[in-house]
Amino acid sequence: MTKKYSYILAITGASGAIYGLSLLKALIEHSYFVHLIVSEPGFTVMKEELDIFKGGYNYKDKAKISNNVNPEISNFDAKQEILNAIKLNLTFNSNIASDAAFNSYFEMFELLDEKFLESKIASGSAKEVKGMAVVPCSMGSLARIACGISGNLIERAADVVLKEKKRLVVCPRETPLNDIHLKNMLSLYSSGAVILPLIPGFYNKPKTISDIVDFITGRILDSLSIENDIYERWEGYNGKYNEK
Numbered sequence: 001m002t003k004k005y006s007y008i009l010a011i012t013g014a015s016g017a018i019y020g021l022s023l024l025k026a027l028i029e030h031s032y033f034v035h036l037i038v039s040e041p042g043f044t045v046m047k048e049e050l051d052i053f054k055g056g057y058n059y060k061d062k063a064k065i066s067n068n069v070n071p072e073i074s075n076f077d078a079k080q081e082i083l084n085a086i087k088l089n090l091t092f093n094s095n096i097a098s099d100a101a102f103n104s105y106f107e108m109f110e111l112l113d114e115k116f117l118e119s120k121i122a123s124g125s126a127k128e129v130k131g132m133a134v135v136p137c138s139m140g141s142l143a144r145i146a147c148g149i150s151g152n153l154i155e156r157a158a159d160v161v162l163k164e165k166k167r168l169v170v171c172p173r174e175t176p177l178n179d180i181h182l183k184n185m186l187s188l189y190s191s192g193a194v195i196l197p198l199i200p201g202f203y204n205k206p207k208t209i210s211d212i213v214d215f216i217t218g219r220i221l222d223s224l225s226i227e228n229d230i231y232e233r234w235e236g237y238n239g240k241y242n243e244k
């Protein structure tokens, strides 16, 4: 796999971590290197939803975490756990299902600590970065990005992507929405971000969770202008749906 261009992917503490992992897999399969940042609440939700632990220690033990502040965690255990969760929860084309091919995914992403503001992706000078997606995006992260807080690497990277006029796709997950959420979404949209709520369609008759996740992943790739055939597109009444 080549690594010429890259995307930033942030997984924050909203429900739907599986969507983030699916996008990680898809970006790698499209030969993009991924700068993955998972917020601390993002790891909490990943633990609840996918049994992923951040490394070999209990992430809730703050004392241990502060002793472990290695900015570029590239944390082998956490990366391995993320890959294992992808393997367990998402479907693969038969041609990439071999262990050797799957192991190569490991080299295609780095896991960055949200506190690592010295990362190169905190600067607009990182020319290889094509864009960024926040999947899932909590209302907290959405608010802080909309206000330009830039207090952690997720918020700063999003700020940089917007100022460099690159594509920022934000995938909020909350229901119902209050006026603060809605105003923040409008504000981000007005600043050039794509707001892509994690709301799947059902016209393609999904049968598995993977089908539902693929629909959203395909729409995110569309928004990043990455060609894909991950999901079945609506082809109109003269298309194949008519024949079903």
Ligand SMILES: Cc1cc2nc3c(=O)[nH]c(=O)nc-3n(C[C@H](O)[C@H](O)[C@H](O)COP(=O)(O)O)c2cc1C
Residues within 6 Å of the ligand: 011, 012, 013, 014, 015, 039, 040, 041, 042, 044, 045, 048, 137, 138, 139, 140, 141, 142, 173, 174
């Ligand atoms: C199991 C679980 C599920 C959550 N789901 C959501 C959610 O769907 N949307 C949301 O905005 N916040 C959700 N939260 C709350 C966020 O994790 C919390 O607001 C956190 O501060 C967000 O931080 P972050 O944006 O830095 O990741 C959830 C929390 C937990 C523990």
